[in-house]
Every structure is written in structure tokens, then in C-alpha cells.
Amino acid sequence: MNRRSFLSGVAAVGLTGCARQLKTARARGPLTPLAPYDAVPKLMPVRAEVDRIFRVTVCLRPFRASGPRLDVERVGDKTVIHNYGHGGSGWSLSWGSSSIAVEKAMQVGERDVAVIGCGALGLTSATLLLRAGAKVTIYAKERPPEVRSARATGTWSPDSRVALTNSVTPDFPALWENMCRRSFHTYESYLGMAGNPVEWTDRYTLSDNSPAEDLASSRREDPLGFAHYQDRVADLTPRNLDLPPGSHPFPTRYAQRTSSLMFNIAAYSRQLVNDFLVEGGKIERVEFHAPTELSQLAQKVVINATGYGARALWKDESVVPVRGQIAWLIPQPEVNYGVNYKGVYIMARRDGIVVQQGLSDMVGYNDANETPDRAAAESSVQLAAQLFGQMGKAG
Ligand SMILES: Cc1cc2nc3c(=O)[nH]c(=O)nc-3n(C[C@H](O)[C@H](O)[C@H](O)COP(=O)(O)OP(=O)(O)OC[C@H]3O[C@@H](n4cnc5c(N)ncnc54)[C@H](O)[C@@H]3O)c2cc1C
Structure with missing residues (x-):
């Protein structure tokens, strides 16, 4: 998730796209009371206390300016289909990207296929195969x-640090949309399952600045020009709705609400692994040090889903690390929403409340340090504490 995604409901103010402007006009129109059936429900505050942090994790987004790598390469007698470099969108795009890789793999005509990697992209490739x-x-x-995938936020964020606008080929936006829609529809089949691997939850964007001011500031913080394509799939998720003062419990001048998919990654990745094994798949623990080592494999077709690991294994320096840290608070079953406030993203998952600092696309760019920073984790939780300590006191 990045701040631009949160602001996407207002991103079209004065921008392109007729449909988008209509949608925005509805979202940004005069504040009218919410219909009774659409009222903000009673929201329990997050217990944002530093001593409730039970772990701090760091993960590196495998970012490529030109977008994920999906080409086919010959290595010795193997046909390798690449499926890596999904930046901050790996979970969200996984099913769609892996569908493309699997179609290419099956076209070779071999029925015994290897997948390297057991993260979001490896597991979905293997399942689809x-x-x-x-x-x-x-x-x-x-x-x-x-795996690094296990340390992700777990939200629907299909265009988070996925490419740079000026570095993609002209057909990339349509390819992205294809991956995005295919993923989204596959995720629908994981809703309502025991353990809630995937669910819809409400998200609130809170600010003392107007949405237009926040949007302008997010643009200033993006000198590289990260690509954002949410407009292409605006029909998949509800629009951002302005909440009138007094209709919500938050202490900020502005509040918006939308709903999005959340991935409870502990349950979801266990489900993926179990389904794969039950259906006859095998997992072997192996580390490769060079592509030539693929010659040891019995299979002639290989899907390479090594994520950030591809940078070292394939000597692919187009993979740039984008560091992201999460402070994990003890889960609260009574809290089931997400909040974006002053650059901190808080999302209540079943396996922990995620507190992530740095929604701007540039935060962590080209930083491969995977050591947790406890002081930064505590400061993001303290910022959350300011918000939740004031909840219910003003609107
Ligand atoms: C803080 C943070 C939050 C994020 N939040 C979200 C989010 O909310 N939604 C979203 O969609 N995306 C999110 N992402 C992005 C997402 O996590 C990544 O895009 C995704 O995890 C990449 O998955 P992957 O399968 O390509 O890589 P990985 O999960 O890194 O898996 C790579 C696999 O390859 C194996 N491997 C690597 N090298 C070798 C080797 N040499 N030999 C053998 N095996 C090897 C690894 O062991 C592993 O099994 C987030 C990322 C970060 C850092």
C-alpha cells in the first residue's frame, strides 16, 4: 500500500478521464449525512502501546523500473520462464502474473515442471501448474x-512500486490491468473460507490537510515517477467516500472511507502450501548459486519466482530493493479496519496489527538493510497512539 493508493479516490481532481471525474465528483461532492445503512459502525480503537509490539520485521520489495520480468530464457537444456520483480504488489498481482508464466510454461509441451521459489509468486505459479x-x-x-512474502502488509495494492511510468513498454499498462483483474477474481474464491485467508475490510484515510493538499505533497515526494494505474481498475473496489464531520470517531479534519481486500498472510500462505501438497505437489529445500546449477534438475521447464533473490542469482541489477518495516501489535479480534494517518498505515489482521511507516513510494528505495530498526518501530506506534488516544473526542 502506498499513500497514492489511498488518495486514489481524489487523484482525478482536475485530471484526466471522464468516468474518473464523475466518480470523483460523487466522492468529493457536498458533504451530506451518510445514509443510515451506510453509517460508520462503532469502531474499537487499536491499543497502540509500545509494549504491545511483539515483533518488528523488515522485507525488501523486489522493484524493477520496467515492471515484473516475465520473459522466457534458455539456460542449457532448460526453458526458464521468469516471474519476479513485483515491487510492492507481489501478493496483489500474484495470480495474474503467475497465470501468464504458467501459460508460457505449458506451451513448451512438458508435463513435469519445476518452480524455483516458495513465496507469493512461486506458490501461485505452482498451484496454477x-x-x-x-x-x-x-x-x-x-x-x-x-520467505520475504510472509513479511508483507497484506493488502490489495496492485500498483504499489510496481514500475516507473517512463521506464515501461507501451503495452505494460494493459498487461498490468490483465494481471490485476485475473488476480482479483482468483482472490474472490478465497473469501468466506475457514480461517479467513482473505477478507474485505474498511479503510479510513485521515488527515488534517485537505485531500488535494495531501495529493500535491505525495507528488512532490516522488521524483522518479512511480507508475499508478488504479484508474484502470476503479470498478473493482468501492470509491473513497468523504465522511462528514461528526459521522466518524476520528479527531482529524478530513476522513475518507473505502473497502479493500486484506490478506491474512499466515492463514493464506498456509492454505496455499497445504492445497499444493494435498494436490500432489512437492517442495524441496534447495539453494541455487548460479543459473548453471539448474542443470541438476530433472525438469526441462522451470518457472523462476525468486523475488529479490533474483538479483543475486541471475545477476539482475535491474532489481532494486525497496525496504519496508512493520511493527506488529498483538491482534485485537474486535478491531477489523485499517487507517492511514500521517504516513503511518495501520491495518488489523487476524495474525497481528500491522503498523507500517513510510507510505511515500521513495521510502526505503535502494536500501537493502534488512535489520529491524526498533526506534523507528516505536515511533510509528507512538504516532498511532496519538490518533487512537483522541478517538471519539472530536470529529
Ligand atoms: C513491507 C512490505 C509490505 C508489502 N506489502 C504488500 C501488500 O500489502 N500487498 C502486496 O501485494 N504486496 C506487498 N508487498 C510486496 C510483496 O511482499 C512482494 O512483491 C512479494 O513478496 C514478492 O514475492 P516473491 O514470491 O517474488 O518473492 P519472495 O517472497 O522473496 O520469495 C522468493 C522465493 O525464492 C526463493 N529463493 C530466492 N533466491 C533463491 C536461490 N538462490 N535459491 C533457491 N531459492 C531461492 C526464496 O527462498 C523464496 O522461497 C510488500 C513488501 C514489503 C517489503
Whole structure:
């Protein structure tokens, strides 16, 4: 998730797209009381206390300016289909991106296929290969919960740090939309399952600045020009709705609400692994040090889903690390919403309340340090404490 995604409901003010402007006009029109059936429900505050932090994790987004790598390469007698470099959108785009990789793999005509990697992209590639009738083995150095994917926020964020506008090919926006829609529709099939691997939750964007001021500031903080394509799929999720003062419990001048998909990654990745194993897939723990080592594999077709690991394994320096840190608060079953406030994103998952600092796209760019910063984690929780301490006192 990035701040621009949160602001997407207002991003079209004065910008392109007729439909978008209509949608925005509805979202930004005069504040009228919410219909009774649409009222903000009673929201329990997050207990944002530093001593409720039970872990601090760091993950590196595998960012490529030109977008994810999905081409086919010959290595010795192997056909390798790449499926890596999804930035801050790997979970969101996983099913769609992996569908493309699997179609390319199945076209080779071999029915025994290897997948390298057991993160979001490896697991979805492997599952789709099984469904397409292949025999599949995953080879990976780590599997969940050790993989970097397990340290993600867990929200629908399909255009978060996925590419730079000026570095993509002209067909990339349409490809992105294709991946995005295919993923979204696959996620629908994980709703309502035991353990809630995937669910819809409400999100609130809170600010003392107007949405237009926040949008202008997010643009100033983006010298590289990260690509944002949410307008292309605005029909998938509800619009951002301005909440009139007094209709919500937050102490900020402005509040907006939308709803989005949340991935409870502990339950969801366990479900993916279990489904894969139950359907006959195999997982082997292997580390590769160079592409030539693929010659040891029995399979002739390989999907390479090594994420940030591709930078070292394939010597692909187009993969840039974008560091992100999360402070995890003890879960509260009574809290089931997310909040974006002063650059801190708080989202209540079943497996912990995520407190993530730095929604601006540039935060963590080209920083490969994976050591947790406890002081920064505490400061983001203290900022959350200011918000929740004031909840219910003003609007
Ligand atoms: C803080 C943070 C928050 C995020 N939040 C979200 C979010 O809310 N929504 C979203 O959609 N995305 C989010 N992302 C992005 C998402 O986490 C990544 O895009 C995604 O995890 C990438 O998945 P992957 O499968 O490509 O890589 P990984 O999860 O890193 O998996 C790579 C796999 O390859 C294996 N591997 C690597 N190298 C080798 C090797 N040499 N030999 C053998 N095996 C190897 C690894 O062991 C692992 O199994 C977030 C990222 C960060 C950092």
C-alpha cells in the first residue's frame, strides 16, 4: 500500500478521464449525512502501546523500473520462464502474473515442471501448474513463514512500486490491468473460507490537510515517477467516500472511507502450501548459486519466482530493493479496519496489527538493510497512539 493508493479516490481532481471525474465528483461532492445503512459502525480503537509490539520485521520489495520480468530464457537444456520483480504488489498481482508464466510454461509441451521459489509468486505459479495438469516440484531456499512474502502488509495494492511510468513498454499498462483483474477474481474464491485467508475490510484515510493538499505533497515526494494505474481498475473496489464531520470517531479534519481486500498472510500462505501438497505437489529445500546449477534438475521447464533473490542469482541489477518495516501489535479480534494517518498505515489482521511507516513510494528505495530498526518501530506506534488516544473526542 502506498499513500497514492489511498488518495486514489481524489487523484482525478482536475485530471484526466471522464468516468474518473464523475466518480470523483460523487466522492468529493457536498458533504451530506451518510445514509443510515451506510453509517460508520462503532469502531474499537487499536491499543497502540509500545509494549504491545511483539515483533518488528523488515522485507525488501523486489522493484524493477520496467515492471515484473516475465520473459522466457534458455539456460542449457532448460526453458526458464521468469516471474519476479513485483515491487510492492507481489501478493496483489500474484495470480495474474503467475497465470501468464504458467501459460508460457505449458506451451513448451512438458508435463513435469519445476518452480524455483516458495513465496507469493512461486506458490501461485505452482498451484496454477497443478491445476493445468502438470506434475510440479517447488525448489526453494526458504518456505513460508521464512520467505520475504510472509513479511508483507497484506493488502490489495496492485500498483504499489510496481514500475516507473517512463521506464515501461507501451503495452505494460494493459498487461498490468490483465494481471490485476485475473488476480482479483482468483482472490474472490478465497473469501468466506475457514480461517479467513482473505477478507474485505474498511479503510479510513485521515488527515488534517485537505485531500488535494495531501495529493500535491505525495507528488512532490516522488521524483522518479512511480507508475499508478488504479484508474484502470476503479470498478473493482468501492470509491473513497468523504465522511462528514461528526459521522466518524476520528479527531482529524478530513476522513475518507473505502473497502479493500486484506490478506491474512499466515492463514493464506498456509492454505496455499497445504492445497499444493494435498494436490500432489512437492517442495524441496534447495539453494541455487548460479543459473548453471539448474542443470541438476530433472525438469526441462522451470518457472523462476525468486523475488529479490533474483538479483543475486541471475545477476539482475535491474532489481532494486525497496525496504519496508512493520511493527506488529498483538491482534485485537474486535478491531477489523485499517487507517492511514500521517504516513503511518495501520491495518488489523487476524495474525497481528500491522503498523507500517513510510507510505511515500521513495521510502526505503535502494536500501537493502534488512535489520529491524526498533526506534523507528516505536515511533510509528507512538504516532498511532496519538490518533487512537483522541478517538471519539472530536470529529
Ligand atoms: C513491507 C512490505 C509490505 C508489502 N506489502 C504488500 C501488500 O500489502 N500487498 C502486496 O501485494 N504486496 C506487498 N508487498 C510486496 C510483496 O511482499 C512482494 O512483491 C512479494 O513478496 C514478492 O514475492 P516473491 O514470491 O517474488 O518473492 P519472495 O517472497 O522473496 O520469495 C522468493 C522465493 O525464492 C526463493 N529463493 C530466492 N533466491 C533463491 C536461490 N538462490 N535459491 C533457491 N531459492 C531461492 C526464496 O527462498 C523464496 O522461497 C510488500 C513488501 C514489503 C517489503
